[in-house]
Amino acid sequence: MDLNSLYSKLYTHFGPRGWWPGDSSYEHFIGCILAQNTRWDRVVPVIQRMKKKDILAPEKYLQLEHDDLAEILKGSGTYKRKAEYLRTAGAYMLSQGWNGTPGSVTTETQILRDELLKLKGIGPETCDCILLYVLGRPVFVVDAYTIRILSRHGFCTKKAEYEEIQELFHSGLTIEVELFKEYHALMVECAKQFCKPEPRCTDCPLREGNNNP
Ligand code: SF4
Structure with missing residues:
Protein backbone atom coordinates (compact mmCIF):
# COMPACT_ATOMS: atom_id res chain seq x y z
CA MET A 1 0.00 0.00 0.00
CA TRP A 19 -12.65 20.22 6.30
CA TRP A 20 -11.91 22.64 7.91
CA PRO A 21 -15.26 23.03 9.69
CA GLY A 22 -16.64 26.57 9.76
CA ASP A 23 -18.30 29.15 7.51
CA SER A 24 -15.37 31.47 6.89
CA SER A 25 -11.60 31.68 6.84
CA TYR A 26 -11.78 33.71 10.04
CA GLU A 27 -13.41 30.76 11.77
CA HIS A 28 -10.85 28.38 10.28
CA PHE A 29 -8.02 30.54 11.55
CA ILE A 30 -9.40 30.79 15.07
CA GLY A 31 -10.18 27.06 15.04
CA CYS A 32 -6.60 26.17 14.04
CA ILE A 33 -5.29 27.95 17.13
CA LEU A 34 -7.97 27.05 19.65
CA ALA A 35 -7.97 23.36 18.68
CA GLN A 36 -4.46 22.90 20.08
CA ASN A 37 -4.66 20.18 22.75
CA THR A 38 -8.41 20.69 23.01
CA ARG A 39 -11.38 18.68 21.79
CA TRP A 40 -13.20 20.28 18.89
CA ASP A 41 -16.55 20.23 20.68
CA ARG A 42 -15.06 22.61 23.25
CA VAL A 43 -13.86 24.97 20.54
CA VAL A 44 -17.17 25.26 18.70
CA PRO A 45 -19.07 27.19 21.43
CA VAL A 46 -16.17 29.65 21.72
CA ILE A 47 -16.23 30.35 18.00
CA GLN A 48 -20.01 30.76 18.18
CA ARG A 49 -19.55 33.26 21.01
CA MET A 50 -17.05 35.24 18.96
CA LYS A 51 -19.38 35.11 15.97
CA LYS A 52 -22.26 36.49 18.04
CA LYS A 53 -20.08 39.33 19.23
CA ASP A 54 -18.92 39.90 15.65
CA ILE A 55 -15.25 39.66 16.58
CA LEU A 56 -14.05 36.84 14.32
CA ALA A 57 -11.79 39.07 12.24
CA PRO A 58 -8.42 39.87 13.86
CA GLU A 59 -8.88 43.60 13.33
CA LYS A 60 -11.93 43.30 15.59
CA TYR A 61 -10.73 41.02 18.37
CA LEU A 62 -7.39 42.87 18.50
CA GLN A 63 -9.31 45.87 19.81
CA LEU A 64 -10.09 43.91 22.98
CA GLU A 65 -7.79 43.84 25.98
CA HIS A 66 -6.02 40.52 26.50
CA ASP A 67 -8.09 39.66 29.59
CA ASP A 68 -11.37 40.44 27.84
CA LEU A 69 -10.47 38.21 24.90
CA ALA A 70 -9.30 35.47 27.29
CA GLU A 71 -12.66 35.62 29.06
CA ILE A 72 -14.42 35.00 25.74
CA LEU A 73 -12.10 32.04 25.01
CA LYS A 74 -12.89 30.32 28.31
CA GLY A 75 -13.67 26.66 27.75
CA SER A 76 -11.09 26.17 25.02
CA GLY A 77 -8.32 24.75 27.21
CA THR A 78 -5.48 27.08 28.14
CA TYR A 79 -7.57 30.10 27.21
CA LYS A 80 -5.30 32.80 28.64
CA ARG A 81 -2.36 31.57 26.61
CA LYS A 82 -4.55 31.05 23.58
CA ALA A 83 -5.72 34.67 23.79
CA GLU A 84 -2.08 35.68 23.47
CA TYR A 85 -1.46 33.27 20.58
CA LEU A 86 -4.57 34.49 18.78
CA ARG A 87 -3.54 38.11 19.19
CA THR A 88 0.03 37.53 18.02
CA ALA A 89 -0.91 35.37 15.05
CA GLY A 90 -3.83 37.66 14.13
CA ALA A 91 -1.53 40.70 14.12
CA TYR A 92 0.91 38.81 11.92
CA MET A 93 -1.80 37.83 9.45
CA LEU A 94 -2.96 41.44 9.25
CA SER A 95 0.62 42.54 8.61
CA GLN A 96 0.56 40.21 5.60
CA GLY A 97 -2.56 41.91 4.25
CA TRP A 98 -4.92 39.08 5.15
CA ASN A 99 -8.55 40.08 4.75
CA GLY A 100 -10.19 36.69 5.24
CA THR A 101 -9.49 35.42 1.74
CA PRO A 102 -6.55 33.18 0.75
CA GLY A 103 -5.67 35.40 -2.20
CA SER A 104 -5.11 38.46 0.00
CA VAL A 105 -1.73 37.12 1.17
CA THR A 106 0.93 36.93 -1.53
CA THR A 107 4.05 36.20 0.54
CA GLU A 108 5.84 33.04 -0.53
CA THR A 109 4.79 29.92 1.41
CA GLN A 110 8.21 29.08 2.86
CA ILE A 111 8.64 32.62 4.16
CA LEU A 112 5.18 32.54 5.75
CA ARG A 113 5.98 29.18 7.32
CA ASP A 114 9.30 30.35 8.73
CA GLU A 115 7.73 33.49 10.15
CA LEU A 116 4.65 31.82 11.60
CA LEU A 117 6.85 29.25 13.35
CA LYS A 118 8.66 32.05 15.15
CA LEU A 119 5.42 33.21 16.79
CA LYS A 120 4.61 32.14 20.32
CA GLY A 121 2.21 29.20 20.42
CA ILE A 122 2.52 28.33 16.75
CA GLY A 123 4.10 24.90 16.28
CA PRO A 124 4.41 23.02 12.98
CA GLU A 125 0.93 21.48 13.10
CA THR A 126 -0.86 24.76 13.83
CA CYS A 127 1.31 26.60 11.34
CA ASP A 128 0.55 24.13 8.56
CA CYS A 129 -3.18 24.10 9.42
CA ILE A 130 -3.18 27.86 8.89
CA LEU A 131 -1.21 27.60 5.66
CA LEU A 132 -3.39 24.84 4.24
CA TYR A 133 -6.89 25.54 5.50
CA VAL A 134 -6.78 29.33 5.88
CA LEU A 135 -4.37 30.43 3.15
CA GLY A 136 -4.85 27.56 0.71
CA ARG A 137 -1.15 26.69 0.47
CA PRO A 138 -0.19 23.11 -0.50
CA VAL A 139 1.39 22.08 2.80
S1 SF4 B 1 -6.82 0.30 12.96
FE1 SF4 B 1 -4.86 1.29 12.51
S2 SF4 B 1 -3.38 -0.37 12.40
FE2 SF4 B 1 -5.43 -1.28 12.22
S3 SF4 B 1 -5.83 -1.42 10.02
FE3 SF4 B 1 -6.67 0.52 10.74
S4 SF4 B 1 -5.09 2.04 10.44
FE4 SF4 B 1 -4.14 0.03 10.33
Whole structure:
Protein backbone atom coordinates (compact mmCIF):
# COMPACT_ATOMS: atom_id res chain seq x y z
CA MET A 1 0.00 0.00 0.00
CA ASP A 2 1.34 3.44 -0.93
CA LEU A 3 0.06 6.84 0.19
CA ASN A 4 -2.23 7.14 -2.84
CA SER A 5 -3.96 3.82 -2.23
CA LEU A 6 -4.19 4.60 1.48
CA TYR A 7 -6.05 7.77 0.53
CA SER A 8 -8.35 5.89 -1.85
CA LYS A 9 -9.26 3.39 0.83
CA LEU A 10 -10.04 6.11 3.35
CA TYR A 11 -11.99 8.25 0.89
CA THR A 12 -14.03 5.27 -0.32
CA HIS A 13 -14.93 4.37 3.23
CA PHE A 14 -15.54 7.76 4.83
CA GLY A 15 -16.37 10.00 1.87
CA PRO A 16 -15.48 13.71 1.76
CA ARG A 17 -15.00 15.28 5.19
CA GLY A 18 -15.36 18.89 4.03
CA TRP A 19 -12.65 20.22 6.30
CA TRP A 20 -11.91 22.64 7.91
CA PRO A 21 -15.26 23.03 9.69
CA GLY A 22 -16.64 26.57 9.76
CA ASP A 23 -18.30 29.15 7.51
CA SER A 24 -15.37 31.47 6.89
CA SER A 25 -11.60 31.68 6.84
CA TYR A 26 -11.78 33.71 10.04
CA GLU A 27 -13.41 30.76 11.77
CA HIS A 28 -10.85 28.38 10.28
CA PHE A 29 -8.02 30.54 11.55
CA ILE A 30 -9.40 30.79 15.07
CA GLY A 31 -10.18 27.06 15.04
CA CYS A 32 -6.60 26.17 14.04
CA ILE A 33 -5.29 27.95 17.13
CA LEU A 34 -7.97 27.05 19.65
CA ALA A 35 -7.97 23.36 18.68
CA GLN A 36 -4.46 22.90 20.08
CA ASN A 37 -4.66 20.18 22.75
CA THR A 38 -8.41 20.69 23.01
CA ARG A 39 -11.38 18.68 21.79
CA TRP A 40 -13.20 20.28 18.89
CA ASP A 41 -16.55 20.23 20.68
CA ARG A 42 -15.06 22.61 23.25
CA VAL A 43 -13.86 24.97 20.54
CA VAL A 44 -17.17 25.26 18.70
CA PRO A 45 -19.07 27.19 21.43
CA VAL A 46 -16.17 29.65 21.72
CA ILE A 47 -16.23 30.35 18.00
CA GLN A 48 -20.01 30.76 18.18
CA ARG A 49 -19.55 33.26 21.01
CA MET A 50 -17.05 35.24 18.96
CA LYS A 51 -19.38 35.11 15.97
CA LYS A 52 -22.26 36.49 18.04
CA LYS A 53 -20.08 39.33 19.23
CA ASP A 54 -18.92 39.90 15.65
CA ILE A 55 -15.25 39.66 16.58
CA LEU A 56 -14.05 36.84 14.32
CA ALA A 57 -11.79 39.07 12.24
CA PRO A 58 -8.42 39.87 13.86
CA GLU A 59 -8.88 43.60 13.33
CA LYS A 60 -11.93 43.30 15.59
CA TYR A 61 -10.73 41.02 18.37
CA LEU A 62 -7.39 42.87 18.50
CA GLN A 63 -9.31 45.87 19.81
CA LEU A 64 -10.09 43.91 22.98
CA GLU A 65 -7.79 43.84 25.98
CA HIS A 66 -6.02 40.52 26.50
CA ASP A 67 -8.09 39.66 29.59
CA ASP A 68 -11.37 40.44 27.84
CA LEU A 69 -10.47 38.21 24.90
CA ALA A 70 -9.30 35.47 27.29
CA GLU A 71 -12.66 35.62 29.06
CA ILE A 72 -14.42 35.00 25.74
CA LEU A 73 -12.10 32.04 25.01
CA LYS A 74 -12.89 30.32 28.31
CA GLY A 75 -13.67 26.66 27.75
CA SER A 76 -11.09 26.17 25.02
CA GLY A 77 -8.32 24.75 27.21
CA THR A 78 -5.48 27.08 28.14
CA TYR A 79 -7.57 30.10 27.21
CA LYS A 80 -5.30 32.80 28.64
CA ARG A 81 -2.36 31.57 26.61
CA LYS A 82 -4.55 31.05 23.58
CA ALA A 83 -5.72 34.67 23.79
CA GLU A 84 -2.08 35.68 23.47
CA TYR A 85 -1.46 33.27 20.58
CA LEU A 86 -4.57 34.49 18.78
CA ARG A 87 -3.54 38.11 19.19
CA THR A 88 0.03 37.53 18.02
CA ALA A 89 -0.91 35.37 15.05
CA GLY A 90 -3.83 37.66 14.13
CA ALA A 91 -1.53 40.70 14.12
CA TYR A 92 0.91 38.81 11.92
CA MET A 93 -1.80 37.83 9.45
CA LEU A 94 -2.96 41.44 9.25
CA SER A 95 0.62 42.54 8.61
CA GLN A 96 0.56 40.21 5.60
CA GLY A 97 -2.56 41.91 4.25
CA TRP A 98 -4.92 39.08 5.15
CA ASN A 99 -8.55 40.08 4.75
CA GLY A 100 -10.19 36.69 5.24
CA THR A 101 -9.49 35.42 1.74
CA PRO A 102 -6.55 33.18 0.75
CA GLY A 103 -5.67 35.40 -2.20
CA SER A 104 -5.11 38.46 0.00
CA VAL A 105 -1.73 37.12 1.17
CA THR A 106 0.93 36.93 -1.53
CA THR A 107 4.05 36.20 0.54
CA GLU A 108 5.84 33.04 -0.53
CA THR A 109 4.79 29.92 1.41
CA GLN A 110 8.21 29.08 2.86
CA ILE A 111 8.64 32.62 4.16
CA LEU A 112 5.18 32.54 5.75
CA ARG A 113 5.98 29.18 7.32
CA ASP A 114 9.30 30.35 8.73
CA GLU A 115 7.73 33.49 10.15
CA LEU A 116 4.65 31.82 11.60
CA LEU A 117 6.85 29.25 13.35
CA LYS A 118 8.66 32.05 15.15
CA LEU A 119 5.42 33.21 16.79
CA LYS A 120 4.61 32.14 20.32
CA GLY A 121 2.21 29.20 20.42
CA ILE A 122 2.52 28.33 16.75
CA GLY A 123 4.10 24.90 16.28
CA PRO A 124 4.41 23.02 12.98
CA GLU A 125 0.93 21.48 13.10
CA THR A 126 -0.86 24.76 13.83
CA CYS A 127 1.31 26.60 11.34
CA ASP A 128 0.55 24.13 8.56
CA CYS A 129 -3.18 24.10 9.42
CA ILE A 130 -3.18 27.86 8.89
CA LEU A 131 -1.21 27.60 5.66
CA LEU A 132 -3.39 24.84 4.24
CA TYR A 133 -6.89 25.54 5.50
CA VAL A 134 -6.78 29.33 5.88
CA LEU A 135 -4.37 30.43 3.15
CA GLY A 136 -4.85 27.56 0.71
CA ARG A 137 -1.15 26.69 0.47
CA PRO A 138 -0.19 23.11 -0.50
CA VAL A 139 1.39 22.08 2.80
CA PHE A 140 0.54 18.73 4.38
CA VAL A 141 -0.56 18.79 8.03
CA VAL A 142 0.99 16.09 10.19
CA ASP A 143 -0.47 15.24 13.58
CA ALA A 144 -0.24 12.48 16.17
CA TYR A 145 -3.00 10.53 14.40
CA THR A 146 -1.06 10.58 11.13
CA ILE A 147 2.09 9.36 12.84
CA ARG A 148 0.16 6.57 14.56
CA ILE A 149 -1.41 5.29 11.34
CA LEU A 150 1.74 5.61 9.24
CA SER A 151 3.98 3.97 11.81
CA ARG A 152 1.57 1.06 12.22
CA HIS A 153 1.72 0.53 8.48
CA GLY A 154 5.50 0.73 8.24
CA PHE A 155 5.79 4.13 6.49
CA CYS A 156 7.82 5.58 9.36
CA THR A 157 8.79 4.97 12.95
CA LYS A 158 6.78 6.32 15.88
CA LYS A 159 9.62 8.73 16.57
CA ALA A 160 9.88 10.14 13.06
CA GLU A 161 10.29 13.92 12.89
CA TYR A 162 7.43 16.14 11.74
CA GLU A 163 9.21 17.37 8.59
CA GLU A 164 10.32 13.84 7.69
CA ILE A 165 6.70 12.66 7.64
CA GLN A 166 5.53 15.76 5.83
CA GLU A 167 8.11 15.09 3.13
CA LEU A 168 6.68 11.58 2.64
CA PHE A 169 3.39 13.19 1.62
CA HIS A 170 4.95 15.99 -0.40
CA SER A 171 7.05 13.55 -2.41
CA GLY A 172 4.49 10.73 -2.60
CA LEU A 173 1.38 12.64 -3.69
CA THR A 174 0.36 15.17 -6.29
CA ILE A 175 0.90 18.56 -4.68
CA GLU A 176 -2.69 19.71 -4.46
CA VAL A 177 -4.43 21.80 -1.83
CA GLU A 178 -7.79 20.01 -1.93
CA LEU A 179 -6.13 16.60 -1.76
CA PHE A 180 -4.05 17.64 1.26
CA LYS A 181 -7.09 19.11 3.01
CA GLU A 182 -9.13 15.97 2.52
CA TYR A 183 -6.32 13.58 3.31
CA HIS A 184 -5.58 15.11 6.70
CA ALA A 185 -9.27 15.08 7.62
CA LEU A 186 -9.58 11.43 6.59
CA MET A 187 -6.59 10.44 8.72
CA VAL A 188 -8.18 12.11 11.73
CA GLU A 189 -11.45 10.27 11.10
CA CYS A 190 -9.73 6.92 10.72
CA ALA A 191 -7.75 7.37 13.92
CA LYS A 192 -10.82 8.44 15.88
CA GLN A 193 -12.95 5.55 14.70
CA PHE A 194 -10.45 2.73 14.26
CA CYS A 195 -6.78 3.50 14.80
CA LYS A 196 -7.15 4.27 18.49
CA PRO A 197 -4.37 3.60 21.02
CA GLU A 198 -5.83 0.08 21.02
CA PRO A 199 -6.44 -0.40 17.27
CA ARG A 200 -9.72 -1.79 15.97
CA CYS A 201 -8.31 -3.32 12.81
CA THR A 202 -11.11 -5.76 12.07
CA ASP A 203 -13.47 -3.18 10.61
CA CYS A 204 -10.89 -0.61 9.52
CA PRO A 205 -10.78 0.31 5.81
CA LEU A 206 -6.97 0.21 5.95
CA ARG A 207 -6.85 -3.39 7.02
CA GLU A 208 -5.38 -5.61 4.31
CA GLY A 209 -8.20 -7.54 2.67
CA ASN A 210 -11.08 -5.27 3.68
CA ASN A 211 -13.36 -4.39 0.77
CA ASN A 212 -11.51 -1.48 -0.73
CA PRO A 213 -9.68 -0.59 -3.91
S1 SF4 B 1 -6.82 0.30 12.96
FE1 SF4 B 1 -5.43 -1.28 12.22
S2 SF4 B 1 -5.83 -1.42 10.02
FE2 SF4 B 1 -6.67 0.52 10.74
S3 SF4 B 1 -5.09 2.04 10.44
FE3 SF4 B 1 -4.86 1.29 12.51
S4 SF4 B 1 -3.38 -0.37 12.40
FE4 SF4 B 1 -4.14 0.03 10.33
